[in-house]
Each structure stands twice: as C-alpha cells, then as structure tokens.
Amino acid sequence: MTILIQNGEIVSDGQRYRADLLIEGEKIAQIGENLTAPEGARVIDASGKYIFPGFIDPHVHIHLPFMGTHAKDTHTTGSIAALMGGTTTFIEMLAPAGSEALKDGWKTWTEMAQGHSASDYSFHIGVTRWDDETEATLRELVAQGMKSFKVFLAYKGAFGIDDHALYQVCKLAAELGVVVTAHCENADLVSELQQKLLAEGKTGPEWHEPSRPEGVEAEGTAHFAAFLEMTGARGYVVHLSNARALAAALDAKARGVDLEVEVVIPHLLLDKTYAERPGVEGAKYVMSPPLRDKRNQQALWEALEKGQIDTVATDHCPFDVAQKHMGDDDFTRIPNGIPAIEDRVNLLYTYGVSRGHLSLERFVDAASTRAAQVFGLYPRKGTVSVGSDADLVVYDPHYRGTISAATSHVNNDYSGFEGFELDGRPELVTVRGEVAVEHGEFVGTVGRGQLLRRGM
Numbered sequence: 001m002t003i004l005i006q007n008g009e010i011v012s013d014g015q016r017y018r019a020d021l022l023i024e025g026e027k028i029a030q031i032g033e034n035l036t037a038p039e040g041a042r043v044i045d046a047s048g049k050y051i052f053p054g055f056i057d058p059h060v061h062i063h064l065p066f067m068g069t070h071a072k073d074t075h076t077t078g079s080i081a082a083l084m085g086g087t088t089t090f091i092e093m094l095a096p097a098g099s100e101a102l103k104d105g106w107k108t109w110t111e112m113a114q115g116h117s118a119s120d121y122s123f124h125i126g127v128t129r130w131d132d133e134t135e136a137t138l139r140e141l142v143a144q145g146m147k148s149f150k151v152f153l154a155y156k157g158a159f160g161i162d163d164h165a166l167y168q169v170c171k172l173a174a175e176l177g178v179v180v181t182a183h184c185e186n187a188d189l190v191s192e193l194q195q196k197l198l199a200e201g202k203t204g205p206e207w208h209e210p211s212r213p214e215g216v217e218a219e220g221t222a223h224f225a226a227f228l229e230m231t232g233a234r235g236y237v238v239h240l241s242n243a244r245a246l247a248a249a250l251d252a253k254a255r256g257v258d259l260e261v262e263v264v265i266p267h268l269l270l271d272k273t274y275a276e277r278p279g280v281e282g283a284k285y286v287m288s289p290p291l292r293d294k295r296n297q298q299a300l301w302e303a304l305e306k307g308q309i310d311t312v313a314t315d316h317c318p319f320d321v322a323q324k325h326m327g328d329d330d331f332t333r334i335p336n337g338i339p340a341i342e343d344r345v346n347l348l349y350t351y352g353v354s355r356g357h358l359s360l361e362r363f364v365d366a367a368s369t370r371a372a373q374v375f376g377l378y379p380r381k382g383t384v385s386v387g388s389d390a391d392l393v394v395y396d397p398h399y400r401g402t403i404s405a406a407t408s409h410v411n412n413d414y415s416g417f418e419g420f421e422l423d424g425r426p427e428l429v430t431v432r433g434e435v436a437v438e439h440g441e442f443v444g445t446v447g448r449g450q451l452l453r454r455g456m
Helices: 075-084 102-113 132-143 163-176 187-199 205-211 214-231 243-254 265-269 295-306 321-327 344-354 360-374
Strands: 002-012 015-024 027-032 042-045 050-053 055-060 087-094 120-126 148-152 179-183 234-237 259-264 311-313 392-396 425-431 434-438
Touching (some): 002 392, 015 360, 050 360, 055 075, 055 344, 075 087, 087 102, 102 120, 102 132, 163 214, 179 214, 187 205, 214 234, 214 243, 243 295, 259 265, 259 295, 265 295, 265 311, 265 344, 295 360, 311 360, 344 360
Parallel strands (some): 087 120, 148 179, 179 234, 234 259, 259 311
C-alpha cells in the first residue's frame, strides 16, 4: 500500500511543521511540501489535523494471573483497544509467578500473543526469583532483543523479590546494558499495615490507600535508586504516584543515578476519593500504588511539563466487576488495576494539552518518543521520520465526545473514566503502513502485530 497524507501538521521530535508525508510499504518514504501522489496511491487529506508518531504504552498488562484470577483482556481485545486510542505499540509486563520458571513464562506469554495482536508489542521480562536458571534465561532473552527487566519490590509471595535478587538483577542489567523497571513499594511495610488495618476491622476499599501510604512508595523509590547507584545499572520507576516519591527519584537523579520516571494516566486524573466509594464502586479504583490525595496531581503535572517525569503510561490491567467483588470483605483481596489502554492518549491530550499546560511537543515526547528512546525502539518507532515505521496517528482536535464502558473496546464491563469529556481523538491510525483505525472504527488486521526485538 502506498499512502500520501496531505496538509497535516506534523508534531515529532520537538518540532511542529506542515508537510505532506508519503508511506510506501511499511515505512515513511518522503516528507516534504507539495508531494505528488504516485499512481495508485491512496490520498488522505489531513487538513486541520495533527500527524503524530504512533503512541507507545510502555506499561501494560494483557495476560496477568493475579490474586487467584486473570486480567480480562486478550491480545486481540487489548491491541484493538490500544489502536482505537492511537497506541500502535505496547510493552507488556511478562510476570510469571515466583513458583514458575522464567522460560516457561516466556513460552506462555509469547504463544498467547503471537498471531493475535493487531498492534506491535514487546515485553519487559519479569524477574520473580533468582537462581542459575533464571540468569541463564535472562541472558538468552536479552540476546533475542528483550532489553528490559521488571522487578516488584511489592507483592512478596507472588511476584516480589528480595534484596539479594534485586542486587543480582541490577548487576546483570549493568553488565548487559539493560534497563531495570521497578514497582517501588516496601513490601514488608505494606504487609504490616494491611494486617494492622484488617485486625481493626477496616476491610473496605477505602483502606487500600492507607495500607500503602505515600511514605511506603517514597522509601521503595529511594531503595531502588540505591541499588542502581551501587551497581551502575539504569533504572526506570513505573507508575510513580506522589510528590514524596517524586522527590526521592529527583534526589537520586541529582546524585547522578541513571533513572527515568513514569507516571500513569490514572494518577494524573483520579484521586483517592474514587476508591473511597462504598463497596465495589470503590473497589473498581483499587490499584497499586493507590490513587492518592488530589494535591499530588499538580506536582506530577508540573514535573511532566518540565520533563522530570519522562513518560506517561497506563499500567492497564482490566478486572471486571465480578472480580472486584472478590475483595468485598477484605481489601487485600481486591484484584489491583484500572483499564486505560484505550483512553490514555485522548485523556492526556484533553486534560494536558487542550485544557492544561502541556505543549504538543511534550505530549508527543511523553506518550511516544521518550518510551521509544528508553526501551530501544527509536528511531524505528516514536518519530515521524523518513525510514521509520509508518506508525502514524492523524489526530482530530475538533472531535468532542465522552468516555463510556458501553463504547469501549477493552474486554471489561466498567471504565474508570466513565463520563470524562474528550477534546480530540484519532481520525486515522496506521501500523507499519496499514490503516488500522479510520473514523472511529477498527479496520486493521488481527495478527498483523509483530514481537519487536529491541536494541539499546
């Protein structure tokens, strides 16, 4: 397929300019003024619209066995939802239980994804235990292009690792040039606080946040940074949620620790009062780290605008209402997660750019380019450049709508952002040159998505 996109405003790599763009096959072939359409090419008029690089969500859970159940999406439903929201690549957290061999986990996750995703995808390799077999498998997967690890300082007994394993992971990552991504909460403090609250009869979802307070996350962030500093590894804090944890990350960066920071869209727009609603209505909003006091949002937005926070992801993890009921009598049994993969880009544009102070350039950087750079996908992804993959979003800033579970493509029966207004949406989305979304409809090919082997 040859496609000529005319008259749009390209926003990429810190620049905004008007130009035509020619796609030939899977790549961007030309960018310039008044390009002529080759014979047989499809011509798309992007007048009044932006042309963005395909967006990248660097923190997604599609297949996730957790707390005795499984996240609801498949790689088909999750990838279609991603594309509807302009996300053309996602990086999934491959997180086998601590009792499962990593090699078996790799086989499970890749077989579930292969041939079923409509968007491109890759994996962060979760390290949930440390032994000789784990190290050998990690070396093998890095050689195959899986250039990031994931560790949980929380969830001991499920995914979490101890300090010995954390040190070994960081040491190996430094040797191999791999990024270590980390969920930074102190697991022992969380456990003690959970048991204290339950013993006091405090069992509802409103007690989830007090069991994992801001200080627990700040300590976890500083703890992770110390291991990076001692080993020389490069780190990436996932879903940082509050000003105290942000201060710990920025302090480490000021000392020279090689550390990037991610925020997720729920922490920018939702606060802890959502999870304080009674019963399952509150349980819908239980995630970890928890939704915080609203005062934290200004600090996160300001750090994002300044580039102190590098990326905006989702931590997409859809559990339905029936699954959320698992914790009716014990908040520690509520499956953690909020679905967001379809809504991230539109929410960030609406409340960051259209109604906030985020520039278009920083919006694109935070939701696409920076993730591509950190995780070894740039310049194949994350930029509108000649020779890059033709992953493009023609974005209509004049669209007006609202978010609803009734129109969502995520395999779930509620939306954490029900009723949120939107000031724009993707008009057209391409994945390596194929039109996947047009006029609010999925028109792509399930199975077209490729497992991306990443460089550094």
